[in-house]
Amino acid sequence: xxxxxxxxxxxxxxxxxxxxxxxxxxxxxxxxxxxxxxxxxxxxxxxxxxxxxxxxxxxxxxxxxxxxxxxxxxxxxxxxxxxxxxxxxxxxxxxxxxxxxxxxxxxxxxxxxxxxxxxxxxxxxxxxxxxxxxxxxxxxxxx
Numbered sequence: 001x002x003x004x005x006x007x008x009x010x011x012x013x014x015x016x017x018x019x020x021x022x023x024x025x026x027x028x029x030x031x032x033x034x035x036x037x038x039x040x041x042x043x044x045x046x047x048x049x050x051x052x053x054x055x056x057x058x059x060x061x062x063x064x065x066x067x068x069x070x071x072x073x074x075x076x077x078x079x080x081x082x083x084x085x086x087x088x089x090x091x092x093x094x095x096x097x098x099x100x101x102x103x104x105x106x107x108x109x110x111x112x113x114x115x116x117x118x119x120x121x122x123x124x125x126x127x128x129x130x131x132x133x134x135x136x137x138x139x140x141x142x143x
Contacts, residue, residue: 044128047123047126048070061117063113074086088140088141089128091139095113
């Protein structure tokens, strides 16, 4: 018969090495599957920067009102809150915040731009025209 005895080792173990930090390159993700400048994009792209947003906030803190003043072709119905709609050149707009859709054909939220606080917006980009990359809800364009 063999008997073995296990006892804790005496002394201290060496400390684990400190984790190293690795800096990664910035990755740009676009719906075109390749990074493009606005000059290379086949669709019309309008960018409203923070300076223009702040100028519009003097008149109204409403994002829909700002787009109405700055984007030709954008219109918002003046119906009640529950039945209003926003469109660009007569077609539906897809509203996205940081790439996340806020409305879809299945869950159409009326007046979504009226609910966005412009104090939290760095810039607004409008891609005009329908695009299959953004889905069925973007027949007029994507904000």
